[in-house]
Amino acid sequence: MIKIEKLHKSYPIGKDSLHVLKGLDLHIKEGEFVSIMGSSGSGKSTLLNIVGLLDNHDSGKYYLNGQLIENLDEKKAAILRNKFLGFVFQSFNLIAYKTAVENVALPLYYQGMGRKERQIVAMQYLEKVGLTDWANHLPSELSGGQKQRVAIARALVTKPKVVLADEPTGALDSTTSESVMELLKEINREGMTVFVITHEEDIAEQTNRIVRLKDGIIISDEKTAQKINI
């Protein structure tokens, strides 16, 4: 599903440049539940941004769903993101003036789906994350866990190939984190490839595979005791 070969990425800082990813090789198959572990500065967020087509890489190869990603302009990237990828962010990134159901329906709008159909599909996904009753509330009226579940519903609504979650529990307390992780596991059980970035050991423990990054290099890549779902 995701295949990375010798991926390099550096950021210019003034006249110097910061080499963040130093030749990563990673292969994630369809249906895997992978977590990327690493302290801050290890390059894990950069990796996710590149995988999520939110940022471009300097050298190396990246195949998404078998397609080589290179020379993407913003338009192509937008279409690919819309089609293949669902995002869950640490800070939720819901649009403040839109209700829960409108936020969930937004990716469908960019797919060109009609308004009524959007509404129906968005409600189905809200139901899936257990927020039917909160559909017409604004993000400011929701708790952190509820917001993250809206964000997950939004990530799933386009039936993407991969869900990318950047510290999905980073802003949540442990109980809420638990329920969000349960939701991600359930999605994975249904066959979705899930790609989680975290620095919390107990979150990573709940995935099938842990990839540890340090200073832009993969230092370990191992399966966990969790039941592998392939």
Next chain:
Amino acid sequence: MFDLDRWQEIFQTLSKNKLRTALSGFTISFAILLFTLLFGVGNGLKHTFEKQFAGDAQNSVYVYSGRTTKPFKGLQSGRRIQFRNDDMKFINGKYEDKIQFFSPNIQRNMQVIYKGEQNRYTVRGVYPDYQPLESAVIEEGRFLTYLDLERRSKVVAIGKLVEKDLFGNRNGLGKNLNIEGISYKIVGVFSDPGGDNEERFIYTPFTTIQGMYKPNDELDYIGFTFNPNLTVDQALSFTNNLTKQLKEKHSVDPRDQGAIRVRNYAEGTKNVEQFMSVLNIIILFIGIGTLVAGIIGISNIMVYIVKERTKELGIRKALGATPKSIVGMIMLESIFVTAIAGYSGLLLGVFTLKWIGDSLEKYFILNPSVETYVVVGATIVLVIAGTIAGYIPAKRAAGIKPIVALNDE
């Protein structure tokens, strides 16, 4: 292309962000409102001037004679120039096609008596054409006629105030006045828009008074109106030529300003026109200034709005919005808000001007109003400015990487 979904998205964005919408709308409305009011008030000033100067006989010319101030062709200075009947013929003969109404004038201050009442008045011997020249209005009876002129009739047309002085509330028409011992019949009473002084004149046939008070064919001065089809410049060159020729005829130094004086009201008209064009330039300047201020205002707000929405735009891009759809969204919002706000500012301005109406007449503002094409043009300019002002930052926002936009706080 009308895309209902797209508009619904835009309406939602606008209505959920009321402050932002109101701010940008207000800038546009206010600019158009100010523009309309300033333009309207300026036009009101113009209307006042047009009215002030339109009532008079703008095409009247008076030719006076005096004493020479310079020696010329062996003649000494201080020589008195006297117009005679042949000067009349000279002017009429040379410029018949350029002259509309024409009358010579002899005027004297005379003792006028009716029964017990008496007073001194200016008595003018004139042609019937003098009536339009002075824009006198006959209230009762008639003005002088060419028959009176031919017969040297002892008839007079008196001003309203003369009648009031001598007859009180009684009617003077048909009565006989004693002017310096000679009896004249009153054939008409007139009023004059020029005011009280003009209504204290007494008009009698030119031939009557010339025969009685001038030794031969002398006359005092000549008045005429030029053909109203002439432009101001044509009229001025006409009177300049006339002055030159009269000076030649009377052997006066061409540079002598005293001997023959021609007073042309067209000069005044020209001054008024110059004043009006300066006023127009000022109005135009103020109008453009207001528009520029409005354009800067809306540009600022558009830049701020796009900046404020950077994160939202990043989210939209992460969810699959193409740069084109982002730019399109911001532009449509901008056009929509500026068009609606501009139109309401325009309506507000026009109605305010209507409401002011003539209430500011004492401040020289008469019927303040604006031509529709001017305000509509101004509104369109602002809408275009708002669109461009939205396009530039929108284009930039749409071009930045979504990850940068997402990290914007």
